[in-house]
Amino acid sequence: MRIAAVQHDIVWEDRDANLARLAPQVGRAAAAGAELVLLSETFSTGFSMTPGIGEPEGGPSSQFLVAQAAEHGVWVAGSCPEIAAGADLPFNSFVLAGPDGTVHRYRKLHPFTHGGEHERFRAGEGPVTVEIGGLRITPFVCYDLRFADVFWRAAPETDVYLVTANWPAVRRMHWQTLLQARAIENQAYVVGCNRVGPAGDGTEHAGDSRIVSPMGELLATAAGVEALVLADVDAAEVAATRDRLRFLPDRRQW
DSSP: OEEEEEEOOOOTTOHHHHHHHHHHHHHHHHHTTOSEEEOOTTTTTOSOOOTTOOEETTOHHHHHHHHHHHHHTSEEEEEEEEEOTTOSSOEEEEEEEOTTSOEEEEEOSSOOGGGTHHHHSBOOOSOOOEEETTEEEEEEEGGGGGOHHHHHHHGGGOSEEEEEEOOOGGGHHHHHHHHHHHHHHHTSEEEEEEOEEEOTTSOEEEOOOEEEOTTSOEEEEOOSSOEEEEEEOOHHHHHHHHHHSOOGGGOOOO
16 A cells, blocks of 8 residues: 655644645545555644644545545545533544545544643543554554654554654654654554644744654655655555564563
């Protein structure tokens, strides 16, 4: 499967502007042969914690992903603030939409306490793994990347981790290093999609989106501008790596 990470800027808290800007970028990814297109964390609003920023589950951001998936015949994913029925606060919800109208959701497990996300967003309950085209895919959102245990827990059923983010430039080395570490220690592909440009609070984002092989090799990378990151991933390569280097069976839970 060919996967694309769309490294893009975000217009602060302007859904309509962002959706209009992202539609042609999804189209370019599909035209380049991508079968799964990954957008950034909070692709439609930026990483905003303004009260009222949440939208109903299945709202305009999710509808955009569903429409783009149907139009281009590909899977399209990204995260957005969604309020579940009966909830008072939104989840940072990773939405994965398929070309046939199928929608899967993963809710960010680790709100970013350092930035106050835990006061404005609810935490999810556990990892979610979806099989698409023979690949077992497990999504995570930004700060989740720092918590190896949830990646470990999902590893036996995962060929590809998707990590969408608004990771700040000041900690870009952490982003780069942790993406490779998660690939190496779990012997799986990791696709990291990070935004570029300044957020509404002035936080700068350097991008550094990348696709990492099960051996930790960089298959595709991007610098600090809007870009399309593409690579082919193969479940057979994950199986062969794990068979050749049988490290996962030695993992112990303490």
